[in-house]
Amino acid sequence: MQQAETDILIAGGGMVGAALAVALKNTGLRIEVIEAVPPRSAGQPSYDDRSTALAWTSRRILETMGVWQQLASQAGPIEQVHVSQKGRLGITRLTAAEENLPALGYVVPNRALGQALMEALAGIPSITLTTPAKVMSVEHDANEVFAEIERDGARQRLRARLLVVADGARSSLRESLGIGVRHWDYAQTAIVCNVSTELSHGNTAYERFTREGPMALLPLDAERMTLVLVEANARAAEVLALDDEDFISHVQARFGDRLGRITRTGRRASYPLALITAEQQRAGRALILGNAAHSLHPIAGQGFNLSLRDVAVLAEVIAANADDPGRGGALDEYIAWRRRDQRNVAAFTDILNRLFGIPFETVAHARGLGLLAMDLLPGLRREFSRHAMGRAGRLPKLARGLQP
Ligand SMILES: Cc1cc2nc3c(=O)[nH]c(=O)nc-3n(C[C@H](O)[C@H](O)[C@H](O)COP(=O)(O)OP(=O)(O)OC[C@H]3O[C@@H](n4cnc5c(N)ncnc54)[C@H](O)[C@@H]3O)c2cc1C
Structure with a gap:
């Protein structure tokens, strides 16, 4: 088998890799x-028909990386x-005015x-993107990692000093590294599509909690909003099948x-929802991301x-x-630095969904008071928005x- 060598191997060229x-x-x-899947192809799981709400800090990061400049004209x-x-x-x-910023965040088509991201990658001589190609298995010892890669039916072995695994939620490579997960199935499905409304969204993002599940409407462009509608699995197929x-x-x-009539809706896609967190993020010289x-x-x-x-x-x-x-000490430094933010954000999104998912009247009232308190207490609201903006x-x- 042919063998090649690099410094860092990234398995998965989706948004994060x-x-x-x-x-x-x-x-x-x-x-x-x-x-595995070329970026412009129909079956690409990361760059699909969805839109992503980017927090203010994400804009800053993408700007410093030189990526935002290509995106700005398509960002709502x-x-x-x-x-x-x-x-x-x-x-x-x-x-945004309260935060003294031009925007709290932006909505961009995936x-x-x-x-x-692909344009930026193509302009960097030290980076090679190989697609379609799949990392089939990985091994590591104290000094190196080895990956077996399949491309055009042929297998190749690649040696690196660091392997970053960014192959998505159902990561097979995570499993082959022996890393377990905590998995909570929400028994919910997100239905995503674009809609148009009678009244202008005025650059407002709406988050609404209802008995049936939460929903969000995000301002995509002058004409369209992106809808994320969460349904219990038992109802999702029925809702997807509606004309x-x-x-x-x-x-x-x-x-x-609030926005008058919904006048148009686009093609619907659906995503099963679960909270999946890895029990550890490093195995030797391999890190999952x-x-x-x-x-x-x-x-x-x-x-x-x-x-x-x-x-x-x-x-x-x-x-x-x-x-x-790929030095262990360096990867552990990264893990320690990120631990708090990762835990806070996972807990915040989980609690938000669970709390607002409980159908009891008393809790519903308390939630109402919670929202009201947040509106009346600017300190609390600002803390919430500092987290939401990253x-x-x-x-x-x-x-x-600054460059790293
Ligand atoms: C409905 C919905 C709405 C969302 N909205 C938002 C939002 O508004 N804001 C936000 O911040 N986040 C949002 N997210 C979350 C966001 O989509 C994820 O955080 C993001 O997709 C994670 O990217 P990733 O690169 O880790 O994984 P993925 O997007 O899953 O990409 C993984 C990549 O790895 C490739 N791959 C897999 N296996 C291999 C292999 N063995 N070898 C080589 N390549 C491989 C795949 O082809 C894919 O390209 C949303 C998620 C959903 C489901």
Whole structure:
């Protein structure tokens, strides 16, 4: 079998693997990204029809990486977040003006994000993207990692000093490294599509909690919003099968008429929801990243934002250890730095979904009071929004406009 060699091997060129490669562009290290599904193909699981809400800090990180510049024209600003509960008192609003920022975050189509990342990768001579190709298995010893790669039916062995596994929530490589997971099935499905409404969204993102499950409407562009509608699994197939007119009535009944009538809906896609967190993030010289390390409930739009902060910190730690990027001490430093943010965000999204999912009247009232209290107490609201924007804790260089 043929054998090749690199410094860092990234298994998975989805949003997180590709972002890490770009973040490492100034380290002088040779980087090999292996991606199973070519970025522009229909079956690409990362760069699909969804849109992603990017927090303010994510914009900063992407800007320092030189990626935001390609994305900006397709990014819908979020100037306000409006959180409400159907049939209850209590609405809270977070505003960009309160934070002295032009926007709290942005909504970008995943395909545009993919294109911007791929363009950035193509311009960096030290990075090789190989696709379609699949990492079939990995092994490691004290000094190196070895991966078996399949491309065009042929197998090749690749040797590296660090392996980053970013192959998604159902990571097979995580398993082959012997890393277990904690898995909580929400028994919910997210139905995602774009919709148009009679009234302008005014750059407001809506999060709404209802008995049937949470939902979000995000401002994508002047005409369209991205809908994330969470349904219990038992109902999801039925809702997916509705014709457009009935689907619009269903969504309208859940959302209310804050934006007037929903006038159009696009193609629907569905995603089963689970909280998956890896029991450990390192096995020798291999580190797991992105959804392979933590896959969250999407209702608060935190998964990629959290991973992008992981990417920024990892790039900084690798840059400081460029002589041996897979050194155990360096990887442990990354894990320790990221532990708090990862735990807080996983707990926050989980609690949000569970608390608002409980159908008892008393709890519903308490939730209403909670939202009301948040609206009345600016300190509490600002703390919430600092987390939502990814500005809590020690910020890595990329989030401060500096190269790692
Ligand atoms: C409905 C929904 C809405 C969301 N909205 C938001 C949001 O608004 N904001 C936010 O921050 N996050 C959001 N997220 C979360 C976000 O999508 C994830 O955090 C992100 O996709 C994780 O990226 P990843 O690269 O780790 O994994 P993935 O996107 O799953 O990519 C993994 C990549 O690895 C490749 N691969 C797999 N196996 C191999 C192999 N053996 N060899 C080579 N390549 C391989 C795959 O082809 C794929 O390209 C949402 C998630 C869902 C489901």
